[in-house]
Amino acid sequence: MPAKLSVNLNAVAMLRNRRDLPWPSVAGLGRIALQAGASGLTVHPRPDQRHIRFSDLQPIRNLIDDEFPQAEFNMEGYPNEGFLELVARHEPEQVTLVPDDPAQATSDHGWDFRKDRLLLADVVGRLKKRGFRVSLFADGVPDREALKIARETGADRIELYTGPYGGCHDDPERAERIAAELGRTAEIATSLGLAVNAGHDLTVANLPLLAKHIAALAEVSIGHGLTADALEYGMAETVRRFRRACGEAV
Numbered sequence: 263m264p265a266k267l268s269v270n271l272n273a274v275a276m277l278r279n280r281r282d283l284p285w286p287s288v289a290g291l292g293r294i295a296l297q298a299g300a301s302g303l304t305v306h307p308r309p310d311q312r313h314i315r316f317s318d319l320q321p322i323r324n325l326i327d328d329e330f331p332q333a334e335f336n337m338e339g340y341p342n343e344g345f346l347e348l349v350a351r352h353e354p355e356q357v358t359l360v361p362d363d364p365a366q367a368t369s370d371h372g373w374d375f376r377k378d379r380l381l382l383a384d385v386v387g388r389l390k391k392r393g394f395r396v397s398l399f400a401d402g403v404p405d406r407e408a409l410k411i412a413r414e415t416g417a418d419r420i421e422l423y424t425g426p427y428g429g430c431h432d433d434p435e436r437a438e439r440i441a442a443e444l445g446r447t448a449e450i451a452t453s454l455g456l457a458v459n460a461g462h463d464l465t466v467a468n469l470p471l472l473a474k475h476i477a478a479l480a481e482v483s484i485g486h487g488l489t490a491d492a493l494e495y496g497m498a499e500t501v502r503r504f505r506r507a508c509g510e511a512v
């Protein structure tokens with residue numbers, strides 16, 4: 263079963279924020295992506311609103327509810343009270359918790375499940391009580407004990423951080439090594455009852471090898487590389503290209 267594609271709209275919002283003008287429209291590009299067959303939309307409303315603004319969230323929620331009820335809204339963020347309030351207000355189908363410091367340039371590591379187990383158990387428990395699917399951002403290095411702790415928080419999924427893999431765009435041998443490592447982590451996670459998502463710096467070029475190593479990949483969330491391609495091919499054609507790279511017959 264090919265991985266579902268969730269289009270991350272952060273980079274579209276970053277472009278929109280260059281001027282005090284309403285274009286490019288974040289929800290508008292989301293609509294084109296869903297019309298082209300994306301399974302969902304992902305946003306990461308960071309505390310400084312450097313790209314996705316809190317005001318972007320309800321239009322995306324409305325777009326899915328009103329026009330694409332089969333699609334999913336995935337909200338990513340560090341589980342502070344501000345983020346949890348946004349989750350409660352906009353009720354995404356999936357919440358992806360990341361260990362990002364507000365000053366971080368981007369997401370560049372997964373949780374330390376041993377160190378953060380109490381925080382995560384509390385937050386995941388609160389989110390599960392409200393019926394959310396919860397995914398935890400995880401590094402791709404196989405560590406059964408850490409993944410067991412992640413599962414014991416009550417989380418449904420992990421999202422494998424694929425930044426180092428994406429950085430191998432000019433080193434096929436290293437890409438193969440990291441993809442195999444990610445595959446081993448995914449196998450352990452699956453054996454523990456966790457579903458497996460992946461994201462960060464994924465592209466049309468590197469998705470097939472990742473999919474080969476992670477047979478049970480449930481979902482990929484992609485923004486930077488997809489938005490770059492959309493400047494060249496248009497959003498609709500770019501979504502179709504990424505769906506094919508995930509293994510869909512499009």
Ligand SMILES: CC(=O)[C@@H](O)[C@H](O)COP(=O)(O)O
Pocket residue numbers: 270272273305306308338360367368369399461462483485
């Ligand atoms: C968690 C992750 O890797 C990305 O989804 C994240 O949203 C990237 O954040 P920026 O778009 O702010 O770099």
Ligand SMILES: NCC(=O)COP(=O)(O)O
Pocket residue numbers: 270304421460461462463464483484485486487488
């Ligand atoms: N969770 C990864 C994501 O949503 C987008 O990451 P990127 O493709 O912008 O690197």
